[in-house]
Amino acid sequence: MLRQIGKRLLTVIPSLIGVVIVTFLLTRVLPGDTAAYFAGPAASAQAIEEVRKQLGLDKPLPEQFLRYVVDLAHGDFGKSLTTGQPVIDDIASRLPASGELTLMGLVVAILIAVPLGILAAVKQGSLIDHACRMIATAGVSLPVFFTGLLLIYVFYFKLGWSPPPLGRLDVFYSPPPTVTGFYLIDSLLAGDLETFRAALAQLILPTATLAIFSLAPIARMTRASMLAVLASDFVRTARAGGLSSRTVILTYAFRNAMLPVVTTLGMVFSFLLGANVLVEKVFAWPGIGSYAVEALITSDFAPVQGFVLTMAVLYVMLNLGIDMLYGVIDPRMRVEG
Amino acid sequence: MKRRDFLKSVTAVAAGSVLPAAPAVWSPAKAQSRQETLLIVSESGPNNIDIHGVGTTVPGYEVSWNCYDRLISHEMKTGENGAPYYDRDKFKPELAEDMNVGDMSVTFKLKKNATFHDGTPVTAKDVKWSFDRAVTVGGFPTFQMKAGSLEKPEQFVVVDDHTVRVDFLRKDRLTIPDLAVIVPCVMNSELVKKHADEKDPWGLEYTKQNTAGSGAYRVASWKAGTEVIYERNDKWTGGPLPKVRRVIWRMVPSSGNRRALLERGDADISYDLPNKDFAELKNVGKLSIISTPYSNGIQYIGMNVKNPPFDNLKVRQAVAYAIPYQKIMDAVLFGLAKPTFGAPPDAATQVAWPQPDKYFTDIAKARQLLAEAGYPNGFETTLSFDLGFAGVNEPLCVLTQESLAQIGIKTTINKIPGSNWRTELNKKVMPLFTNVFSGWLDYPEYFFYWCYHGQNAVFNTMSYQSKEMDALIDGARAAAAVGNTKDYDKDVKGFVDLAFSDIPRIPLFQPYVNVAMQKNVTGYQYWFHRRLDYRSLVKG
Numbered sequence: 001m002l003r004q005i006g007k008r009l010l011t012v013i014p015s016l017i018g019v020v021i022v023t024f025l026l027t028r029v030l031p032g033d034t035a036a037y038f039a040g041p042a043a044s045a046q047a048i049e050e051v052r053k054q055l056g057l058d059k060p061l062p063e064q065f066l067r068y069v070v071d072l073a074h075g076d077f078g079k080s081l082t083t084g085q086p087v088i089d090d091i092a093s094r095l096p097a098s099g100e101l102t103l104m105g106l107v108v109a110i111l112i113a114v115p116l117g118i119l120a121a122v123k124q125g126s127l128i129d130h131a132c133r134m135i136a137t138a139g140v141s142l143p144v145f146f147t148g149l150l151l152i153y154v155f156y157f158k159l160g161w162s163p164p165p166l167g168r169l170d171v172f173y174s175p176p177p178t179v180t181g182f183y184l185i186d187s188l189l190a191g192d193l194e195t196f197r198a199a200l201a202q203l204i205l206p207t208a209t210l211a212i213f214s215l216a217p218i219a220r221m222t223r224a225s226m227l228a229v230l231a232s233d234f235v236r237t238a239r240a241g242g243l244s245s246r247t248v249i250l251t252y253a254f255r256n257a258m259l260p261v262v263t264t265l266g267m268v269f270s271f272l273l274g275a276n277v278l279v280e281k282v283f284a285w286p287g288i289g290s291y292a293v294e295a296l297i298t299s300d301f302a303p304v305q306g307f308v309l310t311m312a313v314l315y316v317m318l319n320l321g322i323d324m325l326y327g328v329i330d331p332r333m334r335v336e337g
Numbered sequence: 338m339k340r341r342d343f344l345k346s347v348t349a350v351a352a353g354s355v356l357p358a359a360p361a362v363w364s365p366a367k368a369q370s371r372q373e374t375l376l377i378v379s380e381s382g383p384n385n386i387d388i389h390g391v392g393t394t395v396p397g398y399e400v401s402w403n404c405y406d407r408l409i410s411h412e413m414k415t416g417e418n419g420a421p422y423y424d425r426d427k428f429k430p431e432l433a434e435d436m437n438v439g440d441m442s443v444t445f446k447l448k449k450n451a452t453f454h455d456g457t458p459v460t461a462k463d464v465k466w467s468f469d470r471a472v473t474v475g476g477f478p479t480f481q482m483k484a485g486s487l488e489k490p491e492q493f494v495v496v497d498d499h500t501v502r503v504d505f506l507r508k509d510r511l512t513i514p515d516l517a518v519i520v521p522c523v524m525n526s527e528l529v530k531k532h533a534d535e536k537d538p539w540g541l542e543y544t545k546q547n548t549a550g551s552g553a554y555r556v557a558s559w560k561a562g563t564e565v566i567y568e569r570n571d572k573w574t575g576g577p578l579p580k581v582r583r584v585i586w587r588m589v590p591s592s593g594n595r596r597a598l599l600e601r602g603d604a605d606i607s608y609d610l611p612n613k614d615f616a617e618l619k620n621v622g623k624l625s626i627i628s629t630p631y632s633n634g635i636q637y638i639g640m641n642v643k644n645p646p647f648d649n650l651k652v653r654q655a656v657a658y659a660i661p662y663q664k665i666m667d668a669v670l671f672g673l674a675k676p677t678f679g680a681p682p683d684a685a686t687q688v689a690w691p692q693p694d695k696y697f698t699d700i701a702k703a704r705q706l707l708a709e710a711g712y713p714n715g716f717e718t719t720l721s722f723d724l725g726f727a728g729v730n731e732p733l734c735v736l737t738q739e740s741l742a743q744i745g746i747k748t749t750i751n752k753i754p755g756s757n758w759r760t761e762l763n764k765k766v767m768p769l770f771t772n773v774f775s776g777w778l779d780y781p782e783y784f785f786y787w788c789y790h791g792q793n794a795v796f797n798t799m800s801y802q803s804k805e806m807d808a809l810i811d812g813a814r815a816a817a818a819v820g821n822t823k824d825y826d827k828d829v830k831g832f833v834d835l836a837f838s839d840i841p842r843i844p845l846f847q848p849y850v851n852v853a854m855q856k857n858v859t860g861y862q863y864w865f866h867r868r869l870d871y872r873s874l875v876k877g
Contacts, residue, residue: 033760037392045763045795050475054391081392083561084384084545090561149593157597164603165594167563171376171585284589286563294381294562297725299756 008323012316019312020072020305024065027301034081034299055081068305077309078302082294087306091288095310096181097168098280098287102272104203105210110265113215117222117261121230122249132219140216144275148209148282155205163201167284173198206283213275214268221264225257232256258329266322270315373582375858375876377869378589378604382565386556387544388519389470389478398519399868400565403584405522405550406575408433408445408464408501409513413862420627421862421873425779428513431575432459432523432551443513447499451574453525453551461501466526468493468503470539478520484778485515508818511778518777519866525549553579553872563588567871579872580860599624599853605876608852608869611728615851616671625854629863630675630847633784634775635691636729638737639842641768643800646718650839651710656769657696657843658703661740665845669732674846686830690781691847694837704744715745721770725755729848730771737771765800772798773848777865781829782813789836799841806835 035052052058056067071078077087113136120132142150155162163170168183176186176195183199229235230253238248277289288307295303383397386404390397410431416422430436433445451459469490471478482488486509494502505512515521524544532543543549548556553575554567567584587604589595596614598604600623610618619626638660640647647653662678680693707715720738722730731752738748748769753761761767774796776783787796791807813828815821836842850867857877862870 033757036760036763037756047476047480048763051391080384080561082384084390085561093560149591152594152597157601160601164598164601165591166378166587166589166598166603171564171587172370172374281590282594284587284591284594286560290590291562297755299754 005320005324008320012320015316016309016312019309020069021065023305023308024068027299027304028061028064030296030299034301037298072309077306080295080303081300082298082303083291087302090291090303091306091310093181094286094288094291097285098273098276098289100168100182100184101203101206101279101285101287102210102269102276104207105214105272106265106269108207108211109214109218109268112211113218114222114261116215117219118226118249118254120219120223121226124227129223132223136216136219139212139214142212143278144209144213145278145282147212148206148279151205151209152282162205163198165205165283166202167286168199168202169195170198170202206279206285209279209282210272210275214272217264217268218261222257222261225260226253229253229257255329259326262322262325262329266318269318273311273314370583372876375581375584375605375871375874376603377584377586377606378595378598379586379607380588380590380592380595380609382562382586382588383559384561385545386548386559386565387541388522389474389539390541390545391474391476393477395868398866400548400556401522402519402864402866402868403554403567403871404548404552404556405524406432406451406459406552407517407519407521407523408447409436409517410575411517411864416629416863418627418629420629421860422629423862423864425514425632425865428517432464438513441508442502442504443516444496444500444502447501448574449499451551452572453528454548454555454570455525455528457525457527459523459551460498461495462498463526464501464523465490465493465495466530467524468521470524471520474539474541481518481520481777482515484783485509485511485513487512487515487521509814510817511780511783514778514780522550522552525551551575554584576872580875581871584871599855602855605858606852606854606869606874608850610851610853612669612671612673612849612851615673615853618853623856625856625858626851627854627861627863628673628849628851630849631773631775631867632863632865633690633777633779634773634847635677636674636733636771636773636845636848637842638769638771638845639767639798641765641799642802642841643765644768646710646712646716647768649710651706652712653840653843655703655706655710655744656741656746657694657840658699658706659740659744659746660696660698660843660845661736662696662698662845664736664740665733669729669736670846670848673849673851675849676846677844678846686833688781688826688829690784690829690833691844692833694840694844696837696840696843698740700740700743707744707746712745715747717747717749718768719751720748721751721753721761721767723755723758723772724752725758726773727752733771733845759795762798763795765798767798770798771845775867779865780817781833782810782817785810785832785836786814788842789832801839801841803835803839806832806839809835 035055035057036048056064075088079085080087080090083090116132120129123129152165156165169175173195176183176190176192179186179189184196187196187199235248235253238252276287277293279285280287280290281293288310292304292307381396383394383400385393385397386400387393388398388401408431409428411423411425412427412429413421414424428436432447432451434448435446437444447459447461453459472482472488472490473479486506488506492504492506494504496502503516528549529540529543533540553570553573555570556565557568558566565586569579569582571578589598592610592614595604595607596610599607615626615628618624640653640656642648662676666672666674666676677691677693679697680695682695707713720734722734734750738750741748762772774788776787787794789797789801789806790810791802793800809828809832813825813832816825816828850863852861854861858874859877860873860875862873864870
């Protein structure tokens with residue numbers, strides 16, 4: 001198992017090198033002049049040149065690239081000009097916010113979509129099947145920022161049930177001492193139930209937004225793959241052998257139907273990270289998505305590079321995790337190293 | 338897990354996730370702090386809390402204004418909208434207790450009891466060090482100091498521990514006002530020096546993250562892109578102790594949410610909502626809305642006069658008669674701006690700026706002017722704007738495009754990302770564009786020196802060159818320096834008239850600074866920098 005992971009990690013290195021080069025080049029081709037932007041409204045051409053020099057942007061591209069790679073090797077992602085902080089600190093403090101939100105969204109989506117998909121497959125053509133189709137279609141066709149704004153309008157503005165959409169915690173709470181960076185976990189570790197409740201309350205609407213968006217692929221995939229498995233010989237045999245339908249569906253059919261579902265989950269998770277960018281904007285969520293967008297708008301190179309690199313590493317780890325999971329679910333999938 | 342248990346737990350969680358959160362219940366301590374805390378929401382926050390820093394963006398100016406003191410500041414008067422408005426001509430002491438203006442210098446006596454946030458007394462040494470820093474670090478602070486003829490460290494002289502003298506390089510009416518803007522703030526020099534090194538002799542890295550002032554507030558916590566939390570400095574000597582103990586400034590990127598937060602009463606103040614929202618909020622009347630025209634600021638349509646077709650005066654006049662002024666006021670700004678067009682034909686030129694010109698929408702006349710200019714069938718050009726302010730710029734340009742099409746000028750709209758706007762302005766090649774200029778120092782000759790003078794500053798976006806204009810502007814500056822009102826008035830009227838008749842840029846309107854607050858929040862003051870001054874705010 002470990003050897004296998006090691007081998008997989010080795011294959012990752014070329015892709016990471018590729019990502020480093022491509023992001024570096026991409027940020028340099030972006031329109032916009034960082035020096036002019038940060039030299040301020042009153043800058044003369046000379047002042048802009050000064051700022052360009054200070055930022056090291058007057059050097060030829062290969063030299064800039066070399067410096068970037070050397071810094072990267074030392075764990076230095078550079079400095080964000082928009083926030084004024086080292087990019088690595090920014091990402092470290094913002095990644096848990098995005099992570100907590102995305103994971104919550106995914107978990108809620110799974111908890112609703114998987115049972116829904118199973119039920120829809122078992123009772124194909126029934127009311128629940130149609131309901132599943134309806135919910136999935138509606139969820140996927142609403143853009144996330146729209147769902148987000150709609151939920152805020154109804155549950156915060158009109159009904160007042162939800163707390164103000166002001167990010168991870170209401171202004172009058174202080175965050176729990178950082179252990180994992182996930183407020184829900186940290187507040188429980190600190191035994192602070194009030195903060196836990198406040199953090200959870202802030203999470204409900206953005207989580208719901210993400211969950212609604214990601215219901216569709218999970219539910220549809222569960223249903224399709226369950227249908228295929230339910231029609232197969234071993235299920236017929238199990239039924240003929242007199243096993244209860246509960247055992248047939250959950251133990252035999254679902255376990256075999258899980259593989260494509262897990263693949264879909266990986267995919268859903270990665271596009272949820274993307275959808276996050278908009279949800280974070282709407283809910284003033286201090287995550288890395290809104291961070292990257294802000295940086296992009298001001299042609300602030302370092303955070304954009306840092307963001308893409310972090311995302312690349314995340315995807316790689318995610319894929320690795322899913323591959324490992326395959327092996328656990330289906331022994332036939334274990335690749336021999 | 339058994340299937341039944343599994344399904345049970347699923348339904349329980351699913352049910353839990355759709356149940357609304359109960360309305361928040363505050364413990365008494367939290368309710369108390371809510372009373373003494375002001376919550377401000379705005380789109381973006383600071384990237385550096387030191388105005389002397391490299392690339393400090395405008396939100397950082399607000400931090401500097403509230404956390405540092407200057408030697409002097411301005412008195413308040415009542416503005417034309419009835420709300421407090423800074424008095425350009427009346428100064429009041431802040432760190433200084435006395436100001437003595439001589440012929441070629443000004444001497445300040447410092448308050449003896451003034452201390453920095455860490456308790457160190459404020460001395461003349463600190464003042465000199467801070468001013469030296471402002472004129473040396475380069476970039477915006479140095480530029481702004483220069484605008485008031487404050488250019489060299491030798492100008493700042495320590496007389497004794499509590500006396501400092503500023504020598505004039507030349508007579509300039511703007512020197513004293515320039516000492517009351519945000520840039521010449523006084524820093525705790527010993528504290529900052531401790532954090533300076535050879536590579537960073539002015540300690541810019543330290544002040545980027547920390548406040549080292551004597552101001553009414555200090556930054557207690559700053560999470561870039563998320564929030565700034567201020568605590569009041571109870572030992573402030575610069576003025577009466579502010580009423581608000583704590584200020585929390587949260588960044589809320591979505592303007593719809595900022596409005597919702599205000600309307601629900603969760604946020605106390607917001608000042609960067611779209612005009613449409615302000616217009617609607619004004620009508621509803623649940624919040625106090627204060628709108629003030631930018632001092633010395635105008636949004637305009639500029640034309641590059643270096644190149645054809647806009648090097649032709651008749652073409653420029655034709656464009657000026659083809660702008661849909663009133664439509665822009667109504668449909669783009671929802672009335673929230675002060676027009677700078679359509680003065681009656683017999684109106685006399687004022688010694689003031691901004692003031693309205695005599696252009697109005699007259700398509701027939703525009704068409705005729707264009708024909709006289711030799712373009713009876715019009716021409717094609719591009720109309721550029723800054724996407725960073727797309728909320729106003731985009732509809733404004735679309736309306737202008739439609740209107741210009743009526744006289745045969747076909748325009749392609751060129752949207753330029755905010756990060757690239759200044760680069761494009763600097764190149765001075767855009768034929769037709771809209772932009773805003775506003776100056777902190779509210780003097781006509783100041784505006785004209787930057788926008789119309791042949792020195793061709795960045796803000797002379799039209800590349801306008803005119804010997805006559807330069808003579809009038811230089812004349813007004815010289816007359817102002819020695820207090821010669823007669824010549825000054827003549828020259829100001831002269832350059833305003835010339836700017837209108839030569840019309841290299843077409844003034845459209847003075848934008849408004851709109852601030853929306855809860856009814857129990859009072860004490861808002863308009864300042865030249867247009868940011869919030871927390872020190873005067875009161876939460877009832």
